[in-house]
Amino acid sequence: MTVRARETTQYVGRRRGFSRSLLARLLRKRVAVACLLTIVLLYGSGALAPLVAPYNYRAQDLSHTLAPASLSHPLGTDRLGRDILSRIIYGLRTTVIVTVASLATGSLVLGVAAGLAAGYWGGKVDTLLMRIGEVFLAFPSILLVILIAATVKPRVEGWVRSLESATGIEGLVRLGVVDYLVVFGALALFSWVGMARLVRGQVLFLREQEFTTAAVAIGASTPRILLVHLLPNALPPIVVAVSMSMGSVVGAEVVLSWLGIGVQPPNPSLGNMIFENGSLDVLRSNPHLLLAPVLVVALLIFAFNLLGDALNDVFNPRTR
């Protein structure tokens, strides 16, 4: 009989029970449940927009322009007689795509990978990655994102057009694929820095812990140490940060579309709706055109922030 050395990780040994109790603790908070429901409702209706929305986002009903709320149009109609509720639901679809895509690429993949590398290897890798991050933090992200969107987008559009003519695939430009690509690409460029710093800080602490030394001692491979030992233990702050940053990504998409450089009409986005109706005249005569999308964005951001706060309480042993 041989005694096999077993790897131990700080939490992973009792992880199943641990995460289950965390979830239970989260679900005991009424605020957190309300936020989760709100997010699921808004994201769900956005993801299933064609099934949920009562009308198509382009369907015009010119005999009912600027109609107030009614049974057939729960939030009224806009200048072209388009159903506002349907447009919001389709706008949410854009929000879902942009937030998930930019967060997945920017924060989760780039940010976590850079943070793990910088924290674990330290030295030159650390310096290089953190310096690159500093460059991105050296100016207001919105300025560079606008600049990228204004200068790079037409070029990307050109590439996609030549791709279209070369391969015979049609409609990529018309469907707004380019808009999505540029918008979430530019957002991802900035969103990785904060996450990388957070993960790096965690890893700096975790790699000095005994379970890491033990894992190194029994010859675990570096990817195994990073992914099985360090990453799970750094997870709680990552989850909190993701929830907190979702709100700002939602806001950033709206800002870009609002400035007219993000998602282009007629493709619906909440930013577009706000942009189209963002004048004093609208506010004076038909405030619901502007306030409906604005309220949805505010609700979404609020839900993400509150959820992040609740998660923080649940994860933080001091406030438990």
Added chain:
Amino acid sequence: MLSYIARRLIWTPFLLLIVSLLVFTLGSYGPGDPVEVLLGQRMNQEVAERIRHERGLDRPFWVQYGDYLGKVLRGDLGESFKYPGQPVRPLILQKMWISAQLGIAALAIALAVGLPLGLMAALRQGTWLDTAIVSFTLLFMSLPVFITAPFLILVFALNLDILPTSGWNGLFSSSIVLPALVMGLPGTAVIARLLRASTLDVLGQDYIRTARAKGLPEMLIQRRHVLRNALTPVVTVVGLSLGTLAEGAFITETLFGIPGVGRLALDSIFARDYPIIMAITLIIAASFVAANILVDIAYGFLDPRIRRRAGAGQ
């Protein structure tokens, strides 16, 4: 601590160099010809070539970039494309002064409202007041300005009709109230939230119990022991909130028709007025970096523990 600051100062010029190269590259390889934008309908191939040659736009990229850097080092930020003959420096300085006034007003609101809110929430932890303040801060923390602005305009300018909807008449006029409020709200929330957290942290420390045990008056404890220590992280955030302010400025200035540097930046990007974009980006980046270093220094002075630790680490 000193060598830490020295290292950061040495790194700063390189950082600015990278930033300038990044923006210059985006500008030159991005599409949209500034000369075309300038000429508009009067576009004429010959005239365009001549203007390009006059401005040196037909030279290779590295020559243009080197030339630009040399000029910047001598304090010459170039000439606007859109307004020929208009040097960039005085234009930007004048706009920056307007934005600075707006920023100061916003920061003043953030501090004047945020600090009392945060302290109140911490001292009444667990009561309805605390809950209300915490929810308020969570709502406004990352609410973009274009969301708060329509509501405030609707209520104060259109319904109550007590404030103007837009315009700029200097620091001491009613037209600054709404934009400053809109820009100050996120800062208010962040400051209140942070001060609440740091105050709660300080309240749990042993030396507060000691102070109470030896019978110091509660007012004195709160002022000298609690507030003073709890303010340290707030200093950082005020320094770093420069970024949030600058970000809010782009949209707020456009929304409220304020002729500041944020509005200028947006207009210049759409007009491809690269000399102005470059200058604004460099100035903002430089002030960001300066603010970061100042915050680090201030932090060291406020908290002797950090000074010692950083010194010991060298």
